[in-house]
Amino acid sequence: MLITNHxxxxxxxxxxxxxxxxxxxxxxxxxxxxxxxxxxxxxxxxLMRVAVPDGLVGLVxxxxxxxxxxxxxxxxLLSGIAGACVPDLDKPGRQFFGRSPFPAWFDRAHAVIQPxxxxxxxxxxxxxxxxxxxxxVLLRRF
Ligand SMILES: [Zn+2]
Numbered sequence: 001m002l003i004t005n006h007x008x009x010x011x012x013x014x015x016x017x018x019x020x021x022x023x024x025x026x027x028x029x030x031x032x033x034x035x036x037x038x039x040x041x042x043x044x045x046x047l048m049r050v051a052v053p054d055g056l057v058g059l060v061x062x063x064x065x066x067x068x069x070x071x072x073x074x075x076x077l078l079s080g081i082a083g084a085c086v087p088d089l090d091k092p093g094r095q096f097f098g099r100s101p102f103p104a105w106f107d108r109a110h111a112v113i114q115p116x117x118x119x120x121x122x123x124x125x126x127x128x129x130x131x132x133x134x135x136x137v138l139l140r141r142f
Contacts, residue, residue, distance in 0.1 A: 001039040002050075002124050004058040006031055006084040008131035011065045014080020015073060015138050023076040027083025032113060035087075040124045041116025051091060058085075065135065070142045 010027040017023035042050050062081060069077045090100035090107050100107050 001034045001037070001127070002054045002058075003085060003088055004054055004061055005034060005039075005124060005127045005131065006088065007058045007061045007065075007081050008128060008135065009034060010081035010084025011061075011077050012080070012131055012134055012138065013084065014077040015069070015135070017076055017080060020075050020079045023079040024083035027080040028086060031084050031087045032110070034127070035110070036113045036115070037127075038115040038117065038120050038123060039127075040118065040121045041114065042118060047091075048095070051095075068139050073142060 009030050013026045013030055014023040017026055040050075062078075065077060065081075066074060087102075087110055090102055090110065093100045102110075
């Protein structure tokens with residue numbers, strides 16, 4: 001799944017989690033749940049064409065969410081986002097350092113659960129819309 005959706009779902013989880021540790025843990029688990037849903041994906045030759053804009057949109061989303069979140073909720077929010085995004089550190093790790101930071105068994109398990117297709121971009125848009133709507137409702141309550 002696009003990292004932007006992991007950012008949005010991790011933020012949502014962080015805002016409703018009872019503490020910072022569970023925000024990270026629940027965000028981490030959510031990564032694999034989202035990755036197991038049929039989602040958008042391209043082959044390795046086209047990966048950076050998607051990953052760069054997706055990463056930039058994800059960073060902007062983190063900045064916007066951090067600004068919109070009350071200070072007392074900020075650490076759980078960021079912890080949820082971190083937990084939800086950490087499993088994808090294998091991508092920048094391979095791109096910039098030539099290796100994943102995770103053991104091979106972890107990367108194999110992560111790769112095998114991905115039902116990716118270029119036809120599934122609407123799934124990403126629907127997920128981003130749902131997460132954003134939920135975040136807007138939740139942030140109005142604080
Ligand atoms: Zn992933």
